[in-house]
Amino acid sequence: MAQRVEGAAFPMAVKLLASGLVAFMLYWGAQAREQLAVAQWQLSAALLLVAALALVLWCLSWIWRSRSWVDAQGIGQSWMWNKRVLWRDVTNARLVGSPALAFLMAPRLLVRARGTAGVTVFHCADRQVMDACAAFMVLGRPVTQGQA
Secondary structure (H helix, E strand, O other): OOOOEEEEOOOHHHHHHHHHHHHHHHHHHHHOHHHHHHOOOOHHHHHHHHHHHHHHHHHHHHHHHOEEEEOOOEEEEOOOOOEEEEHHHEEEEEEEOOHHHOOOOOOEEEEEEOOOOOEEEEEOOOHHHHHHHHHHHHHOOOOOOOOO
């Protein structure tokens, strides 16, 4: 049986950059609070602003929490909704990444699965997860414990 390999979906640099951008956005929002307070807000505009802020914060939390994993059955990633593709359903897969920019852009496994119209993208910031994906690409099957 193949061992489950799990790791962070996004590199630390991406997490810190996203957090910095959100902090910068909140800082400038706080700087503009007086102008925002005197503006003639309609309820729908205020609700849209609150919903946009909630969505940004929710996405940021998932950037920090998202995990990718590979096991004997397939590959998965937690996100706002979990993604999972079974190895037996994979019809086409491509590992995309730039080694020089891996600290900023996690390598991605692009998977086309039987019965789906699109491509599912799995971020593989953890080296062990990426190696397990690469093994699948080369061997056509997940590597089991003790095999090479």
